[in-house]
Amino acid sequence: MRSSEKGTGRASLLAATAVAAIAVALGLVACGSSGGGIEGGGSDEAETVKLEKKASGSLTISNWPLYIDEKTVPDFEKATGISVNYIEDVNENDGFFAKMQPLLAKGESGGRSIFVVTDWMAAKMRELGYLQNLDKSALPNVEKNLLESLRHPTFDQEREFSVPWQTGMGGLIVRTDLAPEIKSICDLFDPKYKGKVDFLSEVIETVPLVMACEGINPDEASEDQWMKTINRIKEATEEGQIRRFTGNDYARDLTSGDVVAVIGWSGDAVQLQADNPNIKFRMPTEGCSLWSDNMVIPVGAPNPTAAEAWMNYVYDPKNQAQIAEYVNYITPVEGVKEVFEKEGQDELVKNPLIFPTEEFTKKCFTQPKISAEELQNVTRAFNSVVNG
Numbered sequence: 001m002r003s004s005e006k007g008t009g010r011a012s013l014l015a016a017t018a019v020a021a022i023a024v025a026l027g028l029v030a031c032g033s034s035g036g037g038i039e040g041g042g043s044d045e046a047e048t049v050k051l052e053k054k055a056s057g058s059l060t061i062s063n064w065p066l067y068i069d070e071k072t073v074p075d076f077e078k079a080t081g082i083s084v085n086y087i088e089d090v091n092e093n094d095g096f097f098a099k100m101q102p103l104l105a106k107g108e109s110g111g112r113s114i115f116v117v118t119d120w121m122a123a124k125m126r127e128l129g130y131l132q133n134l135d136k137s138a139l140p141n142v143e144k145n146l147l148e149s150l151r152h153p154t155f156d157q158e159r160e161f162s163v164p165w166q167t168g169m170g171g172l173i174v175r176t177d178l179a180p181e182i183k184s185i186c187d188l189f190d191p192k193y194k195g196k197v198d199f200l201s202e203v204i205e206t207v208p209l210v211m212a213c214e215g216i217n218p219d220e221a222s223e224d225q226w227m228k229t230i231n232r233i234k235e236a237t238e239e240g241q242i243r244r245f246t247g248n249d250y251a252r253d254l255t256s257g258d259v260v261a262v263i264g265w266s267g268d269a270v271q272l273q274a275d276n277p278n279i280k281f282r283m284p285t286e287g288c289s290l291w292s293d294n295m296v297i298p299v300g301a302p303n304p305t306a307a308e309a310w311m312n313y314v315y316d317p318k319n320q321a322q323i324a325e326y327v328n329y330i331t332p333v334e335g336v337k338e339v340f341e342k343e344g345q346d347e348l349v350k351n352p353l354i355f356p357t358e359e360f361t362k363k364c365f366t367q368p369k370i371s372a373e374e375l376q377n378v379t380r381a382f383n384s385v386v387n388g
Contacts, residue, residue, distance in 0.1 A: 046126070046161065048133040049297055055309035060085040062096070063116040064293065065248045066271040067166065069326035076313050082306045087112075092201050092247030093121040104130040109300040113307040116165045120204055120367065122294045123155035131161045132297045138308040139163070141315035145334045150292065162294040163311050166329035169266040169356070169364065170205050170289035173250070177278040179260035184285045186213035188261060194241050198253055198262040199233065201245040203382040204367050205289060206233070206263055212286040218368040226378045234385045245386045254279050266353045270328040281353065287363025292332065328353045
């Protein structure tokens with residue numbers, strides 16, 4: 001969800017009650033692209049990372065595009081002496097998993113020490129034995145500053161193997177100069193936008209948002225309702241309504257004007273405004289999806305000591321504030337608001353994409369719980385549409 005180009009400052013502040021409400025909701029599920037309600041498994045069998053006395057050497061991180069500022073990596077390198085290879089190669093959860101799974105199955109990580117994946121994917125990787133437990137002795141900032149309401153998600157109830165990177169919202173990103181009237185996910189099915197909209201290729205993101213606009217509560221949806229919604233998306237695809245299914249790469253379609261709107265992620269819109277101020281995130285009239293992306297250490301990670309040093313570093317509120325100002329996602333770190341207030345950055349303190357109010361997200365839902373069998377069935381059906 002994110003970028004490497006310099007963006008403008010922006011952020012906002014969650015009132016304490018709003019932070020709690022959102023974080024509690026997020027803590028109940030897994031994040032951003034498949035089976036949010038899948039529970040993690042095998043924690044008793046997973047190995048805990050083996051740490052050296054001092055972090056050193058090099059560190060390779062796989063993260064999403066548009067997800068970090070320009071200063072944090074060099075600042076970390078200067079502070080620790082660790083060399084960082086920061087790769088923006090997580091365009092979608094399923095695509096990244098497909099690339100890495102053959103290596104992970106052999107106990108290898110492709111040289112990476114950190115992946116950043118959504119809750120449901122972290123749960124899936126855990127169940128397959130692909131993730132290591134964290135050594136929390138090296139994570140005092142995480143232990144101190146992680147939002148209380150994000151400490152016990154169902155997929156990793158004691159945060160044994162995951163640390164939230166950012167939290168955010170799935171909804172509409174609109175070219176307001178080309179389609180100012182788009183305000184609902186269902187508006188994307190309007191024939192006048194034929195071939196001018198992108199949908200996300202992530203089943204747990206796209207299908208629940210379409211269900212919500214049709215009046216179906218994603219948290220209570222039956223497998224039959226999932227399938228009917230997927231069939232509607234299939235029909236729209238066959239009619240040419242949907243230009244393509246994407247991950248973060250919808251960015252170029254928006255900036256080029258090839259599409260007028262997409263199902264996309266909240267912080268991306270702010271990053272893209274550097275290229276075109278008419279690109280804006282819109283809260284759908286039916287509400288948004290709420291999710292988190294998590295840092296995890298895979299099996300075969302070559303330098304877990306450096307990986308945990310990175311996790312601890314970005315959980316210092318001052319360092320996290322620098323990231324939050326740039327990416328405009330909901331920060332999982334306590335104390336960022338106070339940093340912005342001390343710096344007089346009122347615009348950031350009030351930004352609903354970083355600190356959304358309870359009113360702003362009142363219609364939003366966490367990514368729905370779904371059984372492993374149902375997930376397999378709906379994923380197969382949805383992928384046939386995406387790849388068809």
